[in-house]
Amino acid sequence: MCTFKNLICICALALLVTGCKNVASNEKQGNTDAKINDCIERVIALDSSFGKDRNHDCEKISLSATITKYTNRLSELSYDGCAEEFKVAFQGHIKAWQNTMKVTDNYPDLRGEMHDLFDQINTTKDSTVFKPLVKDIWDTWADIEAAMKK
Numbered sequence: 001m002c003t004f005k006n007l008i009c010i011c012a013l014a015l016l017v018t019g020c021k022n023v024a025s026n027e028k029q030g031n032t033d034a035k036i037n038d039c040i041e042r043v044i045a046l047d048s049s050f051g052k053d054r055n056h057d058c059e060k061i062s063l064s065a066t067i068t069k070y071t072n073r074l075s076e077l078s079y080d081g082c083a084e085e086f087k088v089a090f091q092g093h094i095k096a097w098q099n100t101m102k103v104t105d106n107y108p109d110l111r112g113e114m115h116d117l118f119d120q121i122n123t124t125k126d127s128t129v130f131k132p133l134v135k136d137i138w139d140t141w142a143d144i145e146a147a148m149k150k
Contacts, residue, residue, distance in 0.1 A: 035081050036081060036082060036083050036086075038081070039079070039080070039081035039082040039083075039086075040082055040083070040086055040148055043077055043079065043082060043086075043090065044148070046073075046077060047074065050070055050073045050074065051070070053069075053070070054066055054067070054069070054070040054114060055113055055114045055115065056113060056114075057069060057070075058110075058111065058112065058113070058114050058117055059111055059112060059113060060111070062104070062107075062108045062109070062110070063104040063107060063110055063114070063117050064101045064104045064105050064108065066114065067097055067098065067100060067101055067104060068101070070097065071094050071097050071098050074090070074093075074094050075094055083147060083150065085147040085150060086144065086147040086148065088147075089140065089143040089144040089146070089147045090144055092140045092143060093137070093140035093141060093143070093144055095140075096133070096136040096137045096139075096140040097137060099133050099136065100130070100133045100134065100137065102129065102133065103121060103126045103129055103130040103133060104121070106126060107121060118130075118134060122134075
């Protein structure tokens with residue numbers, strides 16, 4: 001009988017220790033998830049701010065200069081603490097923006113709100129090259145949104 005009681009005590013102790021390890025592991029994972037979320041939220045908030053500037057900077061400077069300024073600002077951000085998939089997606093998004101300059105470089109004197117300028121370029125002979133480049137911006141943004149959900 002004494003052995004049975006000892007066995008029950010040992011099992012209870014083992015369950016308690018295992019439960020505590022799981023709680024500690026869950027808390028650690030929760031802290032990691034919170035840090036990842038904080039990093040992602042910070043980057044998204046900065047991108048939103050930079051995007052507002054970007055949309056209007058090209059009223060004063062060229063579209064290519066605007067894109068360069070925007071992508072440089074994004075590239076200078078710290079992505080430390082963000083999920084790797086988010087970092088990779090954002091790097092792809094930056095590259096997609098940079099790729100549009102293959103066309104925007106042809107329009108150094110075009111001024112106005114960015115979306116209006118994109119619409120204007122879409123009516124030129126360069127539209128067949130430009131439209132897929134702009135689509136890639138949207139596609140890479142979808143990759144960012146997907147990475148944010150994980």
